[in-house]
Amino acid sequence: MSDGIRRPAAIFILFIGAALLWLAGLHSHDAEAAKNELDSTVSYAREHSASNDPRLKGGSTFERGGWVYVHLEGDPSTIGFQHGFLLANEIEDAFPAVQAAMLRSTKRDWPFFRQVAREMLWPKIDPEYQQELQGIAEGLNARTGSQLDVYDIVALNSFEEVPDYYVPWLNKREKVANAPNLKSPGNCSAFVATGSWTKDHQIVIAHNNWTSYMNGERWRIIFDIQPTNGYRILMDGFPGVIASDDDFAINSDGLMVTETTITQFEGWDPNGKPEFFRARKALQYANSIDAYTKIMLDGNNGGYANDWLLGDRKTGEIAQLELGLKAYKLWRTKDGVFAGSNWARDPRVLKEDTPEFNPNDMASSPNARRARWEQLLNENKGKIDVSLAQQMLADHVDSFEKKTEADDRTLCGHIDSTDRGVSVWGWEPFYPGGAVQGKATDSSMAKDMRLVARLGHPCGEDFLAAPFLAAHPEYAWEAPYLRDLKAGPWTEFHSGEIHAPAVPSK
Ligand SMILES: [Zn+2]
Numbered sequence: 001m002s003d004g005i006r007r008p009a010a011i012f013i014l015f016i017g018a019a020l021l022w023l024a025g026l027h028s029h030d031a032e033a034a035k036n037e038l039d040s041t042v043s044y045a046r047e048h049s050a051s052n053d054p055r056l057k058g059g060s061t062f063e064r065g066g067w068v069y070v071h072l073e074g075d076p077s078t079i080g081f082q083h084g085f086l087l088a089n090e091i092e093d094a095f096p097a098v099q100a101a102m103l104r105s106t107k108r109d110w111p112f113f114r115q116v117a118r119e120m121l122w123p124k125i126d127p128e129y130q131q132e133l134q135g136i137a138e139g140l141n142a143r144t145g146s147q148l149d150v151y152d153i154v155a156l157n158s159f160e161e162v163p164d165y166y167v168p169w170l171n172k173r174e175k176v177a178n179a180p181n182l183k184s185p186g187n188c189s190a191f192v193a194t195g196s197w198t199k200d201h202q203i204v205i206a207h208n209n210w211t212s213y214m215n216g217e218r219w220r221i222i223f224d225i226q227p228t229n230g231y232r233i234l235m236d237g238f239p240g241v242i243a244s245d246d247d248f249a250i251n252s253d254g255l256m257v258t259e260t261t262i263t264q265f266e267g268w269d270p271n272g273k274p275e276f277f278r279a280r281k282a283l284q285y286a287n288s289i290d291a292y293t294k295i296m297l298d299g300n301n302g303g304y305a306n307d308w309l310l311g312d313r314k315t316g317e318i319a320q321l322e323l324g325l326k327a328y329k330l331w332r333t334k335d336g337v338f339a340g341s342n343w344a345r346d347p348r349v350l351k352e353d354t355p356e357f358n359p360n361d362m363a364s365s366p367n368a369r370r371a372r373w374e375q376l377l378n379e380n381k382g383k384i385d386v387s388l389a390q391q392m393l394a395d396h397v398d399s400f401e402k403k404t405e406a407d408d409r410t411l412c413g414h415i416d417s418t419d420r421g422v423s424v425w426g427w428e429p430f431y432p433g434g435a436v437q438g439k440a441t442d443s444s445m446a447k448d449m450r451l452v453a454r455l456g457h458p459c460g461e462d463f464l465a466a467p468f469l470a471a472h473p474e475y476a477w478e479a480p481y482l483r484d485l486k487a488g489p490w491t492e493f494h495s496g497e498i499h500a501p502a503v504p505s506k
Pocket of ligand 1: 457
């Protein structure tokens with residue numbers, strides 16, 4: 001223990017001792033109220049004591065437009081500690097929601113996920129990210145006394161890859177009787193454009209995140225990470241998770257990154273490295289499309305298989321990395337556009353990694369949105385900029401039925417409004433999910449480490465939990481976690497914003 005921590009810790013222990021003596025002297029009928037008072041006092045004392053931790057120096061957080069912006073800086077352990085401490089409330093709110101969904105869909109228990117985290121994932125994570133994950137658990141504990149340990153945090157970080165990629169692979173391998181019908185997720189609508197396609201011939205990149213509203217309303221962190229080693233990162237993200245994970249990010253050496261997942265992807269390599277770790281490492285250390293691709297391929301485990309849309313503002317070049325497990329393909333251009341809405345297109349990836357996917361079913365969400373992207377991007381060739389990108393993310397044209405009405409086939413998805421659900425992802429009719437937030441930036445904004453983001457449906461429509469749950473009792477299990485998802489304004493963020501000190505006040 002460093003001197004900086006020892007004194008506050010000693011004062012803290014004395015303080016608790018005195019409080020306990022005081023409690024012991026009370027009559028029993030006062031004990032309940034006194035205990036509550038003591039709990040609150042202990043909690044404040046713990047938080048106040050921890051807030052003197054030197055690792056918090058430089059970290060800060062504030063809210064804007066419904067987003068929680070958090071600035072983290074330092075070595076890996078310090079960045080993790082700041083993350084766990086500053087976002088403790090958000091992590092403690094998100095963890096049970098994510099956990100409930102993981103347990104319900106997989107029919108596995110939490111010790112299973114902890115074991116996967118400890119035995120399969122943890123040993124393959126580079127030491128610096130192990131330190132950061134450990135730091136998150138320590139910071140969280142210091143702030144709230146949380147009992148979550150590093151393996152809980154690793155399991156949380158794997159929530160996009162273990163339940164829907166590893167578990168179905170394992171069930172098949174072990175011939176598990178009555179195994180749940182798990183399907184890889186179909187998350188997001190996105191594009192990246194450059195050259196004659198954009199208004200200023202610079203790169204424009206935009207993304208809306210599709211997920212359950214339960215997770216989406218918690219996917220509201222803007223991370224500004226200034227690591228001791230590697231490039232500075234500005235990204236949106238999820239509490240407690242070290243990667244952006246939905247993903248939308250820029251780094252200070254000019255890389256612009258987003259993705260959409262590959263529908264009906266199958267496969268897993270238990271000897272591979274976790275996707276969340278590779279995605280974060282690539283963001284922190286890649287200075288080019290080639291470097292990014294190399295890191296993502298190194299130890300590819302097949303988890304959370306994505307079509308990565310990349311841009312390098314230094315060269316004006318964009319790329320699409322379709323990262324299957326058995327096959328992958330990289331397309332690149334300095335004059336063109338790549339769109340994503342959860343479909344693979346490389347013949348080898350289609351054949352070997354997504355054997356069930358039908359690219360010709362134009363009624364399905366991925367293909368209907370692909371058709372809409374082609375139409376919309378072609379119509380706007382030469383005019384694309386960030387403000388137009390914001391409108392595109394909010395688009396409500398159903399290309400299959402040729403009408404304007406928000407549903408599962410529109411770029412801004414609203415699955416709760418349709419009785420179709422999305423069968424290719426295992427989303428049931430009226431599933432409370434869809435586009436939960438949007439982000440966009442361009443080369444000149446990225447040079448200043450700036451982006452715009454809107455929480456909630458990019459079209460501005462609110463989702464209200466109470467009337468939804470009343471109309472759809474089949475989703476009652478989400479009631480403890482599902483909240484209103486109200487759309488905020490398009491809001492700009494940039495690296496280095498500091499609006500509030502890290503030390504909490506009572
Ligand atoms: Zn919408």
